[in-house]
Amino acid sequence: MQKSRAANTVVSAASFGLVVLTPIAASADETDAKQILLNMSDYMTSAQSFEFDYDASLDVVTTDAQVLGIASSGTILVNRPDKIHARRIGGFADLEMFYDGNAFTLVGNHAGLYTQLPVTGTIDGLIDELRGSHGMPLPAADLLIENPYEVLMSDVTDVKDMGVGVISGRMCDHLAFRTPDVDWQIWISQGETPYPCRFVITTHSIDQGPQYRVDIxxxxxVEDISAEKFTFQNEGAAEMIALEDYQTKVGDLPGHYQMGDSE
Structure with a gap:
């Protein structure tokens, strides 16, 4: 049987040494890998106000076991301890999030709809509230909390330092970790600003191993950020709806995608 073009591509890449299937040994021990991650965490915590652009890809697995990717791009602005503004634009949605320490607002710009929750506290508290009570994780949330190292290392059973990789022209330390439910990898910029350049989560407990990937x-x-950037101003006269209605009417998935066992 003739191989598909994709299969031939993988075979060709492997023949040139571009695909490594079994990492025999890491370039540094577990202690060094943990220290690299800790340095990143300390830097992220010390950076009180920062902004970055990102590209993200989320895999979905169909009922016939085909893996499909949904791509989006966005921007995140953080002003610790209690302010965040994020925007994510995909082919099917333009979503914007505002948090000013007192209220969280989620806006569907294409749909002309928004919902608002009274949440008082810090960014960490907001992330916990959205994830735990509403099943709504923020993009790259584990990288935005006050102490990323503590959360990322929770339940880790295996640590590897994979050496050096290059992301968008930047030299990065490449680390790989395993937990009972997921594998995750991170590429951390070398030098005085060890921020995460790429973060990949693979859910090996689900068939086909779907991934979430974000490239930063x-x-x-940044300095001197106006507080207005974190407070929703309804200039487009969007309609306010309840959270449960928003989750039904606004989302990242295109209309021809259906959840669960639907065909």
């Missing part, structure tokens, strides 16, 4: 670019620390 144009990282910048």
């Amino acid at each position: 670019r144009d990282w910048r620390e």
Whole structure:
């Protein structure tokens, strides 16, 4: 049987040494890998105000076991401890999030709809509230909390330092980790600003191993941020609806995607 073009591509790549299937040994021990991750965490915590652009891809698995990717791009602005503004634009949705320490607002710009939750506290508290109570994780949330190292290392059973990789022209330390439910990898920029350049989560507990991947670019620390950037101003006269209605009417998936066992 003739191989598909994709299969031939993988075979060709492997023949040139571009695909490594079994990492025999890491370039540094587990202690060094943990220290690299800790340095990134300390830097992220010390950066009180920062902004970056990102490209993300989320895999979905169909009922006939085909893996399909949904791509989006966006921008995240953080002002610790209690302010965040994020925007994510995909082929089917333009979503914007505002948090000013007192209220969280989620806006569907294409749909002309928004919902608002009273949440008082910090970014960490907001992330916990959205994830735990509403099943709504923020993009790259584990990288935005006050102490990324503590959360990322929770339940880790295996640590590997994979050496050096290059992401968007930047030299990065490549680390790989395993937990009972997921494998995750991170590429951390070398030098004085060890921010995460790429973060990949593979859910090996689900058939076909779907991935979530985020590439961070144009990282910048910022100063003198106006508080207005974090508060929703309804200039487009969007309609306010309840959260449960928003989750039904606005989302990242195109209309021809259906959840669960639907065909």
